[in-house]
Amino acid sequence: MPELPEVEVTRRGIAPHLEGRTINSTVVRHHGMRWPVPQGLADTLQGLTVRQVGRRGKYLLLECAQQAAAPVKSGKNSAKTAAEPAIAAPKGWLILHLGMSGSLSLVGPGVAPGKHAHFDLTAGERTLRLNDPRRFGAVLWHPAGDGPPESHPLLAGLGVEPLTPAFTAELLFRATRGRKASIKQVLLAGDIVVGVGNIYASESLFRARIRPTMAAGRLSLARFGQLVPQIREVLSQAIAKGGSTLRDFHSNGESGYFQLDYFVYDRTGEPCKVCKTAIRRVVQGQRSTFYCPTCQK
DNA sequence: CAATTTACCTGGGTGC
DNA sequence: TGCACCCAGGTAAATT
Structure with missing residues (x-):
């Protein structure tokens, strides 16, 4: 069962393959997760860039934006000027939860989805695939217009992270x-x-x-x-x-x-x-x- | 009203 | 082989 350590290890595993990459396609094979997977999610995600893969509790948060973050500036020109290109504001966050039987994997092109592969997100050459036999997991979308991800109803009431100094x-x-x-x-x-x-x-x-x-x-x-x-x-x-x-x-x-x-x-x-x-x-x-x-x- | 208890979703594993 | 039952995480609803 995925607890915080498994989710964190998953985050570290998928982040290098997703961050900075643009979403080519999304497939929802089963909308019946813990909550319904939002209709139109594939259209929402199409063409967005995964900015960052974060975690809050056992929730994974994929920050998605219209374009990639601006390239790293050289130290010399780092002073803020009006000419500096604006970084696109996040369009929203894809919220993933593994429930008790979910797992994420990165598969290459053409790998046939198994019986319980309910969700695919392809960015670059690899596909992030959610397998979840019992479907207690969740695939949700939190638009930036609704505020930061912490304001999502499922995240709003959560306690502190145990691995931060706030936990005393x-x-x-x-x-x-x-x-x-x-x-x-x-x-x-x-x-x-x-x-x-x-x-x-x-x-x-x-x-x-x-x-x-x-x-x-x-x-x-x-x-x-x-x-x-x-x-x-x-x-x-x-x-x-x-x-x-x-x-x-x-x-x-x-x-x-x-x-x-x-x-x-x-x-x-x-x-x-x-x-x-x-x-x-x-x-x-x-x-x-x-x-x-x-x-x- | 806040704290606590109960119900619930699903399907693999187990025991008869 | 079949089948009833248990169990799991985390949330919503019901109850105290």
């Missing part, structure tokens, strides 16, 4: 005061911090030695001081591990499978790697949580 123990502490929900569910909710999915929530709480069922509002600042670096660590390690498969985007067109060695996730009944106690599974909000009853209090 103080922030988590303040934001959780008065919340009775468990720390696991609060992490998952995404309104305080984004990108911590089911797997990494369990893993980071284990590393921070915090019981997932603890009410978020009762945890001390000191405990968040343990948790925040562990969340950063676990996500960073996963990205680093995925980064090692990035070359596959060049050779095969898609990122290889990668995952960290889990301490607790999906290890019900198996011995804790630290203390040998059997790992337990509980259900919180219809979702499995895994923890060590000895290590996590």
Whole structure:
């Protein structure tokens, strides 16, 4: 399942092939994603240039403009003058979400689309192809006229990025005061911090030695001081591990499978790697949580 | 009213 | 082989 690390690795994989290139064609084979793929999207994208491939939480944002950004200026002439060509304002952002079964690949010309290849975007020689068997993913268009991508309804309520300095123990502490929900569910909710999915929530709480069922509002600042670096660590390690498969985007067109060695996730009944106690599974909000009853209090 | 809980979308995998 | 059932992420709707 793509969580933040997989999405970030995907972003890094596709960005070099898309940025600066012009969209030749777009194919929508199935409009029935999480939300309907906008009608007329192919016409909207035709001829636009992908300026930048960004990410917000688990959303990929392809900034599209009418023309390529102005060429890099020489240092000597960098002073702003009236003669300097204006950079075209963005026409909008293509928003992609991989849901739980989606993946992106870059395929060469003539590669036949599989059963679940619902969306193609061709720029240059390569085609960005979205495969998503369960179609929980999304392909949306946010026109520049509606404001920056952060103003999109799906992005507006998102919490801070876990790998930025904005994500601190103080922030988590303040934001959780008065919340009775468990720390696991609060992490998952995404309104305080984004990108911590089911797997990494369990893993980071284990590393921070915090019981997932603890009410978020009762945890001390000191405990968040343990948790925040562990969340950063676990996500960073996963990205680093995925980064090692990035070359596959060049050779095969898609990122290889990668995952960290889990301490607790999906290890019900198996011995804790630290203390040998059997790992337990509980259900919180219809979702499995895994923890060590000895290590996590 | 804000926080929390429930329902829901789909299809691969599993167990009978 | 068939088939009912579970499960997953993240959002909307319902409920407290």
